[in-house]
Amino acid sequence: MSDVTRPAPRQEDVGRAGRFLFRAGIGLLVLWVLVPIWFLFVNALSAPSEVTSFPKRLWPSFDMASLQFFWNFQGVTRALWNSVKVAVLTMILSIGMGAPAGYALSRFDFPGKEFFRVLVIMTRAFPLPLLALPLAVMFIRTGLDDTVLGLALVHAMLALPFAVLITYSLFSGIPVELEEAAWTLGCTRFQAFVKVVLPLALPGIAASAVFAFVISWNEVFAAAVLTIENRTLTAFLLQSLNVSPLPLKFAGGAALVLPALIFIFAVRKYLFAMWGIANR
Amino acid sequence: MAEIAIKGVAKQFGDFTALHSVDLTIADQEFMVLLGASGCGKTTLLRIIAGLETPSQGEVWIGDRRVDHLPPRERGIAMVFQNYAVFPHLTVFENIAFGLRMAKLPQAEVTRRVTRTAELMHIEQLLKRYSGELSGGQRQRVAVARALAMEPDVILMDEPLSNLDALLRLEMRAELKGVLAESKTTTIYVTHDQVEAMSLADRISVMNGGYIVQADRPTQVYRNPAARFVGSFIGNPPMNFLPAKGAGDGRWHVAGQVFDGPKVAAAEFAIRPEDLHPSEHGLDAEVRVVEPLGPHTLVTAEVAGQPFRAVLESDRAISPGDVIPLAPIPDRIRWFDPDTHKAIQ
Incomplete structure (x- = not known):
């Protein structure tokens, strides 16, 4: 027993x-x-x-x-506004270039497709500090230094791999038959994209845009190196909070983290999809 | 008027040849079924007619227009896809209206046509729903309605019933036949289901390995297969084949029996399982398996070492191990060339 x-x-x-x-x-x-x-x-x-x-x-x-003091601190609002401008521009640039690349990856077979996919990720393996000095020199020569556009270009480069991969998985999730059906029903390739693919992909594209926004919003290194007058919030905090009292540092940190947290939470479903985690 | 002519159409995917120079003419208002196992090129041929693939060679004509260089939207076709392809972000109404809106028809005409085709397909109560709220069968009805609403010259269907369960498939098959006959369009229908092909088609094109092996009326395809492949592919169970030895002057020895046949050098004997009956003299069949199916009994046997099937009356007691002489109905015997596998007339 x-x-x-x-x-x-x-x-x-x-x-x-x-x-x-x-x-x-x-x-x-x-x-x-x-x-x-x-x-x-x-x-x-x-x-x-x-x-x-x-x-x-x-x-x-x-x-x-603490927050009140932070808000009234000389230059904070301007840096915040700069951050928003750079982030929005980053969003537009990375989606404008990333979504077509993602569509091409999911719909067309072209030579070097697999290599291109690896290459897209490889850009993230390249350390930014290594790039920053030559970039700064080049920006000064071309007059892009200390501008919103210049920084947005660098941030777009950082956000592009994610934009490409998220939109790639997004478009791959939309059956080709839907597009083909639209073609047989009188659509050109572009019309079929606008009338069928885009409405279905839009939430995901928006999520990928928000993610690009957050990448730019959080980025500090390039922002600190490439701007002087037109600092973004991260670069500004790095510069001025070193010499600020502790409460101010916490207030600044919270102001930075909050939007990123909210945005990432809002688009979490699509980020999971990108990383191949089955959701629901 | 939409006669379809396919002239020397071939398609290569890299090293793989999906279609070898196919010629086919489909008459106006004809219901043509492309039948074959998967990978035989039937879907490729359909997609070439639709304009979703470009042929490597050859011409496609619809009516009196050459269309192989035109995009799908300019070909006057409508297509029904295997997985329905109902747009998930639009209501059933807007799905059916999609092509009509692209053609910029006035709203009154759009509403009239959507209502009419929805009634035809019995989905008028679903017009406000979205694809996600429909069953598979209902989605397929929407897909067919969407194609019919275009009032196209040609409707192309790519295995439209294969995703439905058996009972629904039977119901939809009969309905499709009625609706399409009424719509007076030319239909090309791809399937791997021979029963579907036999029941729907005016003509069947049996495809194998990128060739059209036979294109004829269903009964012809069944009774007079143009090639050994057709006999072995169509019919359940398929045709029986036995080697034959020439005895001169058109007489042939088959498993110890003598039959009248063609006056050629070599031939293979063929008979359908239901064209056999037990008799005093016939092909000696050694019974292996007996499957009573109700209306008849399926007998799997061996004749001269070759597998051999017969469909017999169910009232006869047969058990494994029995040797029964099976006599073929003389005018149902077919002969094939053992080298080319083509039928000998």
Whole structure:
């Protein structure tokens, strides 16, 4: 009797331990992401005196003094406006070039297609610091230095691989038969794209655009190297917050993180699709 | 008026030849079925007629226009796809109206035609729905309605029923036949299902390995296969083949029996399983498997070491191991050339 029943609890124990490990792992990963964010927001939304105090409160006191001071800080609004301009331009450039490339990858067979796909990703393997100096020299020669367009071009280069790959998987998810049906029903290739493919791909394209926006919004290195007067928010914070009091740093950090977080959350479904994680 | 003429059409995909110089003429208002196993080139041929593929060689004529250089929209065709291709972002109404709007027809005419074809396909109660809210059968009805609403000269159908379950397929088959006969269009219909082909077609083009092996009326294709392949592909169970040895003067020895045949050097004997009946003298069949199917019994046997099937009356008791003489109906015997595999007339 006991011989028969003995293995059962053991297996249960193994299962329980496995589940515990699994949950602990998940908990650890979640904390890894959430603790810094929590830390940032608690400090940003607390009174300056609380920032340096210990222990921390779990919930901020919603004292707006730090944020108010940050907002009125000389040059912040201008840098914010620059960030928005660069990010919007990056969005337009990367989708304008990335979506057609993604469409071509999904619909046409051309020589070197696989190589092109690898090449698109390879651009991300190229370290930006290596590129920054020659780029800065070239920008100064062509007059692109310290301009919104110049920086947007660099950011578009960073965002393009994602734009190409997201739109590629997006267009691949739309059956060719739908386009073919449209052709037999009187559409030119372009009309079929506009009337059938685009409406179906639009949410995903918007998501990919938002992602490009966030990449530009968060980018600090190129922004710091290539601009002087027309600094974006990241470059501006890097420059001026080094010498600022702690509450101000937290307020600046929160102001940077919040839009990126909201946008990424809004388009998470499409980013999962790009990385091949089955969603739903 | 839309007679379709295919002249010497060939298609290569790299090293692979999908179609070898195909010639075919389809009469106005004819229902032509392209029948063959997958990879035989039937879909490629259909897509070339539609303009979704360009032929490597040859000409396609619809009516009195050469169309092989024209895009699909200028060919006067409508197509029904295997996976329906109903636009998911449009309602059923707008799906059916899609081509009419592209043709810039007035709204009254669009509404009239959409309503009429929707009634024809029994989907008038679904006009406000989206594709995602429809079943497979309903989607296929929308796809057919969308094609019919164009009032095209030619309707092309690429295995339109193959994604439906068996019962629905039977129902849609009968309905399609009626609707298409009424619409007076020329129809080209691709399928791998021989029953579908037999039941729908005015003429069947049996395709194999990129060739049209035979293009004829269904009964002709069944009774008088132009090639060994047609006999072995069409019919369930397919035709039986036995080697024959010439006895001179058009007489042939087949498994110990003597039959009258063609006066040629070499020939192969062929008979359909249902054209056999038990008799005192006949081909000695050693029974292997007996499958009673209700109206008749399917017997799998061996004749002179060759696999051999017969469809017999179900009231006769047969068991494995029996040796029964099976006599073929004389005028149903067919002969094939063993080298070219073509029928000997």
